[in-house]
Amino acid sequence: MDDHRISRSFPDPEGDAVHALVPLTLGGAPAVVGKHGDGSLWTCDLTTGERVARPIDLGSAAPEDPVPDAEGIVWDDEDAFEDEKGEADAYEVVSRLAATRLDGRPVLVTGGGRFDLTALLGEDHMGGAVRCWDLATGEKVGRTRTGHGLGVTALAVLPSERGPLVLGSSEEGVLLVSALASGERVAEIRGAYNGVMAAAVVDGRPIAVTGGHDPHVEVWDALTGEAVGGPRPTAGAHVSALAVTGLDGRAVVLTGEGDNTLRMWDLATGRPAGTPLSGHADTIQEITLTRLGGRPVAVTEGREEPPRIWDLARAEQLGAPLAVPGEQAPTAVTATRIDGEPAVVTGHHDGTIRVWNVSA
Template sequence: MTDERLMAGFRGHTHHGFRGTSPVIELDGVPVLVSMDIDGVLWTCDLRAGTCAQRPLELDAAAPDDDWYREIGLLDDDADEDEDWRPEFEIDVWGIVSVFTTGHLEGRPVVVTGGGRFDLARFEEDMMGGAVRVWDLRTGRKIGKTLTGHELGVCSLTAVPYERGLLVVSSSEEGTLLAWDVATGERLAEIEGSYNGAMGAALIDGRPIAATGGHDSFVQAWDVLRGEPLGEPLTGIEPVVRAIAITRTGGRTVVVGGGDDNALRVWDLESQKPAGPPLTGHTDTIETLGTATVAGRTIAVTGSRDGTTRIWDLTRGEQIGEPLDGRHLHTCIDIAGTPVAVTANSGNGILVWDLTRAAPAPPEQLR
């Protein structure tokens, strides 16, 4: 029997993916899923037609810029600047692209990547840490500077449009959260979050807000541009926290988090208190999390190691419908006016779900 909630499905693409989620972005008016293979080739998949195209990244350009070399002393002050002084660059795709996301920079679609813990080690024996880089989705060319500052690998990465353009927030294994203005390469904030954890960010009432969690029994919300905590830690969750989102529901801002204790928790950011009891149903770790608005209500969608994707009504505090097929939630997005969830299932396929069918309005709204 065909699941009426399923809009489209196709195989042969998820084996190209790296760890973490594969984002969806509009490219020339078409929603495409973006992933990357072990050779550093970008894959864009048309979610309507189910066709895929390749766009290799110019990974030779991943080396940091000249100023960065000068700062760590790799360029001798007496060296001839016209000489080819750059050290040989050994490409390690996994090191350069450990996690990635997408966004729009000055009208063009871009891919933002975060490197693993040994990303920068090839340049100087004592250097470690992952860098953040921006690439043109259409050409695969690197845009702007290589953004450095993390001591270990980048484990979470989010791009948020804000008043000056595109803000990228990166969280690393050592717990440092950095915020960058992509257009200028300016570092706007440095925040000490949770060790080796998760991070979610969003634009709420015109200001970028982030929330961090990990090997702590709490989640902390932050005003990103000020680099200041928003209230006290949000408690009640057990480590390890692996997925976090920030959204609006019922006129209030809420932080949503899940992880190794299999439950989804929701906190009211203003009151600093849980917005209800934990939402249970998963039987294994919640790994991925997204939010969407369907029929005027805010929902959360969670992917779990138990092999299912579940939908939750954040206002009513309950699960909606039966689980969807798919351990891994790639994203929630609006396609041609229809909110959808994109999941990966155990059969190595991509599934696109109509959330208006998967999360129908409650009976009282239908009267």
């Protein structure tokens, strides 16, 4: 296939569909962490295409402390708690992914699906736990973070004065903030049902923006859990995707809304910032950010349609959607930088990884 926007293409000999991708740097080279439908993890070097399996120690996935059951009862008898433990379901454990570095080594943060704890603790328990793993050894780092009643829908890692923070939002709208290294709880935030979340450092302050089944978004201090101002109204009845970036010297919130439109809002005032961007035929499910020539660029992933790239400063789409003729829409999308230039990386039903030029 000949497409001038595709700079690299790496087929998968096994042909297993890619279900998620997150960028990171390994040994100085750009790479992605990916997962298959069975929950297995691997890395792909974006310069050579080499893939390496990355198993994690699922035997350590269980919470260290008793967890309330569906009735809110905590079984604190140690023997009873041990008897309840089952085997971790890899698919549930790695429902969501984020990658970062801790003390110089690459680590993977995973958010569990709604039946994550069910597999481990029995049918009276539900919810997704958040965990951190050493990517090289597969060993768990710190404690298993519980507290989500349903599945984790969004993950982020932010620097702070207290060290790196993990933010996990879930279907029921609970956002939990914890220390990356230890798993210690830092804050608990009540956001909107459906748990859409984005996070960033704004003016030196780690913040989270939450939305979902409400016609507004809310901004929170990630260290204290306190609201920053009141709710910011949106144009639509619900928010399906969120991101935070800088535009013309100010922080802006990007929202994917019910009318399939990408909008920008001034984070401080809640007022519209720029022209709404339309083109998707269905719900915008994810927004990934990068920069091109210093300008903020958003990559939007619609339901069962090719991703689109938007120059936010110019309020225009960059080129055609990232479609492969004769193929279904990508199954996973992320953005990274290769040799200093922005790139979009897509995963596909047949396991292929493609690297796309942003500016072409």
